[in-house]
Every structure is written in C-alpha cells, then in structure tokens.
Amino acid sequence: MRRPTEKVRRGRAVIGRVRSVARGDAGMSTAEYAVGTVAACGFGGVLYKVLTSGFVVHLVESVISRALHFGF
Numbered sequence: 001m002r003r004p005t006e007k008v009r010r011g012r013a014v015i016g017r018v019r020s021v022a023r024g025d026a027g028m029s030t031a032e033y034a035v036g037t038v039a040a041c042g043f044g045g046v047l048y049k050v051l052t053s054g055f056v057v058h059l060v061e062s063v064i065s066r067a068l069h070f071g072f
Contacts, residue, residue, distance in 0.1 A: 004012070050056060
C-alpha cells in the first residue's frame with residue numbers, strides 16, 4: 001500500500017480541522033451532565049410539591065367537577 005503524499009496528508013488535516021470547527025462544542029461533558037441532572041431533580045421535586053399542595057389539588061378537583069356537571 002502506498003503512503004499518502006505530503007499534500008494529501010495536509011489536505012486531510014485541513015479537512016479534519018474544518019469538520020471539528022463546523023461541529024462546534026454541541027455535547028455536554030460529564031460535569032455538565034451532573035449539574036443538569038441535579039437541576040432536573042430539584043425542579044422535579046419543586047414541581048411535585050406544588051402539584052400535590054392542597055390548593056392545586058382543590059383547583060384541579062373543582063375544574064373536573066365543573067366539567068362533569070356542565071349542562072348541555
């Protein structure tokens with residue numbers, strides 16, 4: 001098998017750099033995943049507490065009750 005010439009190697013290197021720049025840094029690192037997971041868990045906990053609070057439960061029950069007793 002023939003070895004690529006210097007011109008071919010440089011061309012491949014340029015193409016590789018262009019591809020890496022075009023791709024950008026679209027992914028998350030492990031630390032970013034950890035922070036995102038903790039934030040999502042915290043948001044889920046707050047949302048759970050709000051949705052299971054007495055006011056929200058009463059509000060949902062009243063909306064369902066009105067919908068079921070709506071006269072046609």
